[in-house]
Each structure stands twice: as structure tokens, then as C-alpha cells.
Amino acid sequence: MAAETGDQTVDERESEFGQISRTKDVAFRWLTLAAALVGILSLAILLAYVTVDAVGWLDWQFLTSAPHPNPFEAGIFPALIGSIALMLLIALVTFPLGVGAAIYLEEYASDGPLTTFIQINIANLAGVPSVVYGLLGLGLFVSLIGFGFGTLLVAAFTVALLILPIVIISAQEAIRAVPDSQRQASYGMGATKWQTIRNVVLPRAMPGILTGTILALGRAIGETAPLIMIGAPTTVFGVPNSLLSKVSAMPMQIYTWARYPETEFQYGVVAAGVVTLLVVLLSINSVAILIRNHYQHDQ
Incomplete structure (x- = not known):
């Protein structure tokens, strides 16, 4: 009877422990869901508020016109082309440099004090304020070098330096996630190290690399502090026709409009500019996501 009583006591304790664990699990799940909903709903409310203000202002004339003192004739076309040109040039600079640095650090560099020093500095550079990169x-x-104040080339290189550590770190994590067994299988088939990296490692790491690049470009398109530090004009009236042309970006143009005293600028024109910026950002991200999904389906 004592043993049975003892067995029942153990069973009751296990049942009570399991019930407490399930309660905590459900509570944690609802807590994380609430945290996610707070961010999503806040963003949705903000987007809805901005979109309502942009109604009647965001039209073809706004997208194809240059800035103007009259809010009803103001447009964002030069800043729109400037932002797109900046993003393309930044991607062309950061992607090969970031992926190349990650490949070297993960596949070729030996473990030692120098490699550790480089890794620590890359991690620290990812958290440096953007205004410091503007000064750099x-x-x-x-x-x-003398490329000139506020030119397309200077702006692209400066913002590229800003997001380069993020691209390197994300590429390293993606490359590190590829199982070593796949590398060893490639070596066993007689492949060289570069053939293994090109045919085995990079295709499997590419979705993670592209994810990190997408996040980095999303940060780059909204940066204004580095552009201000390099002397980029807040307003331009023509599109850049060379790498040494003066360039502005949509965030700087939107900030300029927000400082105008007219109510039409502060609400309608600014809201139209914000919606345009978000559409461009989502479009660039969508293209990158499609490319990433293409690599995922090929695996």
C-alpha cells in the first residue's frame, strides 16, 4: 500500500509538473504573439495614416516632376532616380566585397590572432553610428581622393561602407551553416577547394547571403546622416547623368519638405514622398526575395 501510495504521489507530481510546463508554454506563446502583434499593428496603423494623407497627392505628376516651391507642383522624380541609382551602385559594391570577405574568412583564413582581430573589428563596425561613416x-x-562633395560615387561608397560589415557577417553565418559533410563529399569526388566553394558552398549559402543583403539595403535606402556629412544637396532639380553628378535621395527630400511651413508640404507632399519611398523599398526587396527563393528551389 505504501508503494502504491508512493507511486501515486510520483504520478501526481509528474502530472502537476507537466500541467505547469504546459501552462508556461501557452503563456509564453501568447506573450510572443502579443509582442509580434504590437509591432505589426503599430506599423499597419502608421502606414494607413500616411497612406490616407497621401491620397490626392501621389499621382503621375508627383512622380515625374522636379521639386517646386508650390506644393501642388512639387515632385520627387530627381530624388527617386537618385535613390534607385544609389541602391544599384551600393549593391554592386557591397555584394561582391562582402561575400568575398566572408568566403576568405570562413574558407581560407586560418584560426589565429589576426583572424580573430579582424572578426572582432567587423562585428564592432556593424554597430558604429552612421554619422561616423559619413565623416569617414x-x-x-x-x-x-577628391571625388567631390555630394556626388553619386561618394554617396554610394560611403553608404556601402556603412552596410558592408552587415553583409559580411550575414554571409559568414550563411556559409558557416553549410554542413562540413557536403564539403568533404565534394573533396572526396576530387573537386578542388574553389570548385567546392563555387558548386557546393555558395549555392546552399546564397539564400542566407541574400537575406542579409536585403536587410542591409533596406537600411541603406533610409540613411540620411552619411549623405549630409558628405555634402549631398537636400534638393536637386535634375537626375544624375554620371558617377560624379550631384545626387540627392528620397529621405533627404522628404526631410526638406517637412521643414517647409506650408501645411500642404508637411502633410500631403511629405506623405506622398514616404509612400513612394516605401514602394521603392518593397520593390527592391521583392526582387531580391524572388532571387533568393529561386536559389532555395534549386537546392
């Missing part, structure tokens, strides 16, 4: 671009590309 001002001193390096403008003062030292």
Missing part, C-alpha cells in the same frame, strides 16, 4: 566618407573620398 568625407575625409577619404572627398578630401583625400
Whole structure:
């Protein structure tokens, strides 16, 4: 009877422990769901508020016209083309450099003090404020090399330096996630190291690499502090026709409109500019996501 009583006591304790664990699990699940909903609903409310203000202002004339003192004739076309040109040039600079650095650090560099020092500095550079990169671009590309204040080339290189550590870190994590067994199988078939990286490692790491690049470009398109530091104009009236042309970006143009005293600028024109910026950002991200999904389906 004592043993049975003891067995019943153990069963009751296990049942009570399981019930508490399930309660905690459900509570944690609802807590995380609430945290996600707070962010999603806040963003949805903000987007709805901005979209309502943009109604009647965001039209073809706004997208194809240059800035104008009259809010009813103002447009975002030069800043729109400038932002797209910046994103394309930034992607062309950061993607090969970031992926190449990640491949070297993960596949070729030996474990040692120098590699550790480089890794620590890359991680630290990912958290440096953007205004510091603006000062770096001002001193390096403008003062030292002499590319000129506020040009497309200087702006692209400066913002590329800003997001380059993020691309390197995300590419390293994606490459590190490829199982070593797949590398060893490739070596066993007689492949060289570069053939293994090109045919085995990179195709399987590409979805993660593209995900990190998408997030980095999403940050880059909204940066204004580096552009201000390199002397980029807040308003331009023509599209850039060379790498050394003056360039502005949509965030800078929107900030300029928000400082105008007219109510039409502060609400209608600014809201139309914000919606345009979001559409461009989502379009760039969508293209990158389609490319990433293509690599995922091929695996």
C-alpha cells in the first residue's frame, strides 16, 4: 500500500509538473504573439495614416516632376532616380566585397590572432553610428581622393561602407551553416577547394547571403546622416547623368519638405514622398526575395 501510495504521489507530481510546463508554454506563446502583434499593428496603423494623407497627392505628376516651391507642383522624380541609382551602385559594391570577405574568412583564413582581430573589428563596425561613416566618407573620398562633395560615387561608397560589415557577417553565418559533410563529399569526388566553394558552398549559402543583403539595403535606402556629412544637396532639380553628378535621395527630400511651413508640404507632399519611398523599398526587396527563393528551389 505504501508503494502504491508512493507511486501515486510520483504520478501526481509528474502530472502537476507537466500541467505547469504546459501552462508556461501557452503563456509564453501568447506573450510572443502579443509582442509580434504590437509591432505589426503599430506599423499597419502608421502606414494607413500616411497612406490616407497621401491620397490626392501621389499621382503621375508627383512622380515625374522636379521639386517646386508650390506644393501642388512639387515632385520627387530627381530624388527617386537618385535613390534607385544609389541602391544599384551600393549593391554592386557591397555584394561582391562582402561575400568575398566572408568566403576568405570562413574558407581560407586560418584560426589565429589576426583572424580573430579582424572578426572582432567587423562585428564592432556593424554597430558604429552612421554619422561616423559619413565623416569617414568625407575625409577619404572627398578630401583625400577628391571625388567631390555630394556626388553619386561618394554617396554610394560611403553608404556601402556603412552596410558592408552587415553583409559580411550575414554571409559568414550563411556559409558557416553549410554542413562540413557536403564539403568533404565534394573533396572526396576530387573537386578542388574553389570548385567546392563555387558548386557546393555558395549555392546552399546564397539564400542566407541574400537575406542579409536585403536587410542591409533596406537600411541603406533610409540613411540620411552619411549623405549630409558628405555634402549631398537636400534638393536637386535634375537626375544624375554620371558617377560624379550631384545626387540627392528620397529621405533627404522628404526631410526638406517637412521643414517647409506650408501645411500642404508637411502633410500631403511629405506623405506622398514616404509612400513612394516605401514602394521603392518593397520593390527592391521583392526582387531580391524572388532571387533568393529561386536559389532555395534549386537546392
